[in-house]
Amino acid sequence: MTAPLTTTGPPPAGPGPVTGPPDTGRAPASTTPRSRLSAGLATTPGRLALATTVAVVACLVLGVTGFLAGNTQSAALRDAQRDAAQLVGTQELRNDLVSADATATNAFLVGGLEPAEARARYEASLTEAAEALPTLASTAHDAEAADLATVSDSVQRYSGLVESARANNRQGFPVGAAYLDQASAALRGEVLPTLDEVALSTSERVDDDLGSVSLAQVLLLFVLLGLVALGAVQLWLARRTHRVLNTGLAAASVALLVGGIVVTAAVLGGNGVARSVASGPYAATVATSQALALATDAKSMESFTLIKRGSGADFEESYQTSLDEARTLLTEAEDATETGIDGSRELLDAWDAKHAEIRELDDDGDWEAAVKAATSTAEGSAGAAFTAFSDHAHADVEATSTDAVNRLGSAATTAQIAAWVALVLGVAGAVAAAAGMNVRLKEYR
Template sequence: MTSTPRRTTRKTAAKRPARSRSKAPAAGAASPAGAVAVAAPAPQPAAPAAGPATGPAAGTAGTEDVPRLLNRWQLVAVLACLLFAVVTASLQVMSWHANRAAADNTEQLVRVQNIQSTLFRADALATTAFLTGGLEPPEQRAAYDDAIDSISRQIADAADAQPADRAALADLNSAVTGYNATIAQARANNRQGFPVGAEYLRTASTGLRDTTVSGSAIPVAKALVAANADRAESELGAQHPFLILLPGLVTLLLLWWVNRQLARRFRRHVNLGVAAAALTVAVLTVVAFAVAAVQAVHNGDLRDGSYATSYRESTARTAGNDAKANESLRLISRGSGQVYEDRWGVASQTVQDNASDETAALWDDYVAVHGRVVELDDGGKYDQAVRLATTTGSNGSTAAMDRFDARSQEIVQASGDATTRALRGGNTGILVLSVVTLLLGIAAAGLAVWGIGQRRREYA
């Protein structure tokens, strides 16, 4: 009886582990405690380690950047070519305008120098005629009147040609009118034998040259000569070949930079469009530099050649007539004219320093006659000195001075005309080149757009 319960107990204990090995209840099934079981979420795969983007991601970033870069490079190339065209063409137009201004100012310089020379010529005629006493020789009076009329016409022409000189020319015209009125008073008194006539003449002649009185004729004329000479020489020197190189060099540097950026991005050494634009700019720069250099040399030759001849010969002509007037004033002063002889010496030296070989020989002829006039006057032969100074014969100082003055005037006019013709004649090519530069500069910009457009299409 007692053994039966023990076997039952062992069987029961043997079956319990089998229950513990049974399947887990299904999801949602009631647990023995009456609670609902919730399934745990599935584990997520581990995130990959951070590293450089590859594949499509990099391509997407490139799609956003490259077109923008191409636009920037194209803008740089186009602006460089257009600015080159505008700046270089502008410099060439300025060069063309400078030559025209140089021609105009040279013409004006010849005018005002002629006015100055003719003023001294008129004074020489008036003082020489005064020595004769009484009625003047008709030919000398006519020559004086012609000189005054010529001055008036030239003042009007100069005022029309150069507005910047109009105020000074108006003062000069007033001074000439005053001088002529004083000479008329001197003549009226001289015809009647009044000694005051000589004083009027000295007053007129001195007032013509007086630098201490505002508006005196000769100081105003000298100021006009100096102003126009400065303008003419400044314009003659306005060709700057090396300045015209700068726009081209800067543009070539920028186009090289654009080509380098394209090469780094697209692995091609040369962009044909940008290279063609650079070649166009290089050729235009070389041509522009060569033309400017040739023009600079040409203008330098003119400045040292025909322009200098005109200027120096006119200076000699002015001084020559001044010397002749002082010769007559010396004789008018009768024994107290050493101051005028000293002025004659200064004027004669100016002639010798500036006259051409041809007119220097003519001046030597006059100097020889003047030496005889001085010798006669110093030797007490005053009347003979006056006759030698006033005679219209070929052996007198008046005839010698006339020969010098006429030839000097011819040289001045011929040299001035040669200068202005040369400046205007070879100047049209510069203007044509400026138009060509502008058009080809625009074409270079188009070539750069075409070249960068090729890369844009390749990328797309």
């Protein structure tokens, strides 16, 4: 009989509780991007990598925003420069046409063949106006270009009516005065209102351009943010590594500081230039040009008062109104300029005194003597007094407009250069910051 099979070892263990994977002495691997990022930032190399990113981004932010700030302001200044020159050109065109009309009207008083000097002045003013029209139209906005095209057609019509008046006046036909009335009505009813509308829209654009110059200052906040961020990275690194100087970060700091100062100075300076030009030479240019146009128009009214022979009270009233407005504008122009352009107001008053003498002669019944005084260009005459005022006012407009355009152009160039300086130094700072931080990262590899 076979003996039963027996075991000598312990019985097999039954199933026990699950205790998980064996302990390897390391933390379990992260399973999500967020947890992996948190784990990475918990280490010094991870924090150094983040600091490197912050430093590089700070440098690029300063470079790019500095470039945008300078570039934006430069563009606004260029627009203001262009539109200001366009406005001055439009007003000068208006002045040329009014001057031509004043000369033609004054020459009409002589009767017969007008003086050669007066004819030459009329043709010179009309030629300058005709030459200025295509140039202004080529640089104007679409709506303004269309308006200037209608002005060109009206000027040709005006010129034809003046020639008809001149031809009839030479032959002593009274109908010549009617043609002159039509010519003046066409100028004042069609041409000048259109030019005034063009000047108004251009002036509004100049104001918008000068206002846009200040908007670039908002971007300087990001420039400051870039400097603060880089400074914070250096402070953290110094405390973490107990090392005061990191060559790469120091170079980046110098680059950003220089770039920030350059672009900030340029943008703030450009804004200051825009404000000073708007209230200074630009304001003086507009006021003086408008005053010259009003005074020249008053010169035409003086002639029409005599042409109408006793029925020109309305023209005399227009003369006085225009002259009062011209005086006010010349006072504004003198107040607007730092150098204090002066003399035009006094010359205008001197011409007005001669006009008073003409009116006295006419009112006393000596019409022929009044006409002779109004048409004379001899020294001490009303014509010489008006020419002195006109020449002085033109010189003032030329000086102040040139000053305004040059200052705006110079500020635009400065802002453009500063923009590129900020961009180049921002990129260079980013490279230097990355190199400096990489030295620290290598210590942990």
